[in-house]
Amino acid sequence: MTSDAEPRKAVGRGEKVRAAVHAATLAELVDKGYAALTVDNVAQRAGVHKTTVYRRWADRESLVVDALADHVAADIPVPDTGAVDTDLRELARSLVHTMTSPTGQAVLAAMLSDAARLPEIADARKRIFGDRLRRAEPVIARAVERGELPTDTDPGELLKTLAAPIYFRLLISAEPVDDSTAEHAAALALAAARGGVVRKG
Template structure:
């Protein structure tokens, strides 16, 4: 008679494997990651991994997506100012976490001459922007932003200075940096720089 699987066993294995994948990415990078090493770190047989993830890149993409979904929440405070500030602060905390550093290393590996990750991995970042679009849409509905504001452009403007600090200038990433990025995106949106008509007095500085 076959043993009955323990309740929640499958989810525990999935969690362990995804965590091990991020750990391997952080320790060895995208190019050197192997399913064997992930399985060893997770404490499972490699066939267990292949049963759920037939290929390595699918496993990596799933691990990255799971990390971003769980660690970068989408705020809904009722105010675009506090929503943007909360989103920027969460992004800063995530970038400085082990999983954040692993994901950035994987996404940018081709920039340093390593094999380029598949587009499914880069899709993780695009998907996070897509999920945050309602922040801007709700703000337009409340009259906090000009109608016609492009949500994706606004959110990319919020993220850009944070990624600049993390990847290029290596300046401190803290709440002050997050708040400055949020103010920049909000000021630009209210000035109509993302496709909407500027609010009265914003563009002129009145």
């Protein structure tokens, strides 16, 4: 095992260090889970001294929160295919692929395990899902502008309707989650929107 006194491979400064530590944090979550994650192990995996980690993050919780938020924000691209049905399918497929990956499973576990009882993790979960909704709202706004959806469609409610069947299978029923799940979720969300079920107010 490498001690803090031994030389480590330099990973650079600034954003390079941040990215390396984030990647190491996610890797530790995948390999060991939140309960066994330590700053020492993250630092060793990232190739930095633990003092470097503590200069940026006060404790394990703040490190995990930052890594989770950064990963989720970067991992769900916002499509612009020119049609709402294909946009929703792309969003749903992206969500399925992310959440069924090893890292996605580790993210879910961290946010829904004992760690979720910590105020920092609970706040991060709200922030992460809220950010995901906000980033995807332009998809719905463009569809309204093109006349594909009613003008009073609530983007947030539509996107929750899209995600609900996927998360239900992932977290409740333990049924398989794949591209067919994404297609079904997109079809349900589109039907609900066109039927006026997800209106503002």
